[in-house]
Amino acid sequence: MSADLEQAVHGSDxxxxxxxxxxxxxxxxxxxxxxxAAARRxxxxxxxxxxxxxVTKQTVHRKHHRAQED
Structure with a gap:
């Protein structure tokens, strides 16, 4: 994690x-x-x-299957 991101995550703002x-x-x-995508390939x-x-098979398929069709 970059220093600025880490500072923001743990900061008070x-x-x-x-x-x-x-x-x-x-x-x-x-x-x-x-x-x-790499795993499917x-x-x-x-x-x-x-x-x-x-997660469930249905969840991952619903979320990622269209990217596999491209």
Whole structure:
């Protein structure tokens, strides 16, 4: 985590902390999409991916299947 992001997350300014949380959320979503796509290209099933993410197969499929169709 970058120093400015870490400072914002742990600082006393709620606005800065919430912006940092939003940045982290976007980063996590991007990383998840990239790694789900990589797992699918490697032949992983939706069930295998869901198990690693701690969600249901339906949840991960609903969230990521359209990206796989492109």
């Amino acid at each position: 709620p606005a800065a902390a919430l912006r940092a949380v939003a940045r982290l959320r976007r980063l996590v979503e991007q990383l998840e999409a990239e790694h789900v 490697a032949g992983w099933s939706w069930q295998d991916i869901a198990a690693r993410l701690g």
